[in-house]
Amino acid sequence: MSEAGLPGVRDISFRQGLSGDTARQLTPLALAMYRLSLWLQSPRPYLMLIGFAAFFGFWYLSVEIWKLPRFAEMPGPTEVIREWLSKDPVYGLSIFVDEYYLHIWVSTRRILIAFFLATAIGVPLGLFLGWSQRFKQFVFPVFEFLRPVPPLAWVPLAIVMFRGSETPVIFLTFLASFYATALNAMLGVESIDVSFLRAASCLGANRWQVFRHVIIPGALPFIFTGLQISVGVAWFSLVAGEMVSGQYGLGYVINTSYTMVRYPTIVIGMITLGIVGYVTSAAVRLLGDYMMQWRTRELGLGGER
């Protein structure tokens, strides 16, 4: 193939970051390792450790050493951690007790069910809201009217509506997640540059193909932001729900420990919630990175943006 005697035409096909060959060989795993090594080389993990150390240090000092006025009644970190790691816990809950894992599992199961329901209903609803003006005009006002009603306000009706103790809790957990998911999916569609839609129609895509090839992938970054918020607020409302009804779950643990004056157990419940919540949102983030490799590569490998 001749370059028609024009110099430099080939010369600009080099890339800003890695060369084409290198990028092609990168598997998702290799990318993950690459990012991990970058992360370990950056100051971030050490700053994170310092942050945690400061938090626990403040807790320890204020409760156990200084005994500050408002903190004196609180369980200190040594007491909590001793209880948490004890084979024979004073208040009955530690990492050596099977019941502890039952509570975690029950809560996680509720979160998973509610989160998947919220995603399965919220994402399509949000996409259609963003895609069709007419649909939005019907649905969005109702949506915005229901959205400010907090999950806690739904508790009585949820108990009346759903039999048993499991479904009301899942319903309450679902609600907040659903709003976050649907709203972000809708904003995702609205954020898509009109040029992409125009380009697709120039290239002969019909309405359905535009939806499949432009709307859905174009909204994905927002959808995943929504899912991360969603999984976070799911834990909020789960605990609220579990405090009201249910016999197991971390929210239930916290509430019963309060009524039975087992303060260290409350804190164990809180720390566990923090850890499990962190893990679930990290899982969502990883799934997002996996599904949006184009973004990961742009950001991770020093593309132009």
Added chain:
Amino acid sequence: MAHARTRTGGRKVRTQPSAAVDLSSLQKGSYERRAQSAPKGEIRIVDAVKTYGVHGTGILAIDNCTFDVQAGEITVVVGPSGCGKTTLLNAIAGFHGLSSGSIYLDEEMLCGPGKLKADSGPDRIVVFQNGALFPWKTNLENVAFGPIMQGRLTRTEAHEKARHMMADAGLNDIEQNYPGEISSGVRRRVEIVRALMNDPKVLLLDEPYRALDSLTKSVMHEALLEIFYKNRVTIFFITHDLEEAIFLGHRVVIMTTRPCKPKKILDIDIPHPRDYSVLTTKRFREIMDETAAAVHEEAIKAFAAGERER
């Protein structure tokens, strides 16, 4: 590459679009084949008017705009930012309608009385100002997109053809990369290849090199000309850069600022194929001198009116 089109253009078909083109200098035969089977893509814009906003009170973006884009030529529309030239391009592409007037493509009405908005389609493909490669598809998937959507090729066939076309343009080593991983100059070239995959009659380029630095730009100009010589597709090119316009165009249409209509239409008599040495020739400078005043005058008007590109 040179797929024969069944529809025939009617009025004044020019088999030899530019008398000065030296065919023997082109090693590739595709241009000759295209040139012999009368080039497609003549656009006639007749009395186009576009007002924005409420009827009668809105902004007049285009007023009584009439000119032709000859098939198989590069026509460059020059005007200051915000003069309404993109509005005109959007009307041709079918992104929005005209208020009145009509536009014909090879004597077929795209839009006009009774149908003010043209349908978008793969016979007129736009290359966008800020680029519109889908960032979530690899470059290869982007290039193969059109024929798959139109159902003209299967996925495998389209990828095969896309690989060939990208190799032809020297882009084969970035097939599996995402657009976000390559420089913006290369992105524009991929986008042009994506358009050419569909054998369009007209390429509509909306200031495609606006965001590029001037060195990259000069390479892009030559690459565009190379593509043009190979494919002989009609090109409608919008810019505010007069030098770019004269360097690329067979014909340069200088626009008045809002409302937008032709102020001066020039046929550039510098022979094709051109390369960057043209810029230093006496004739090029003469044409620049003749036209710079007209463009500058409009730029001042546009500045005074405080117009900005949307």
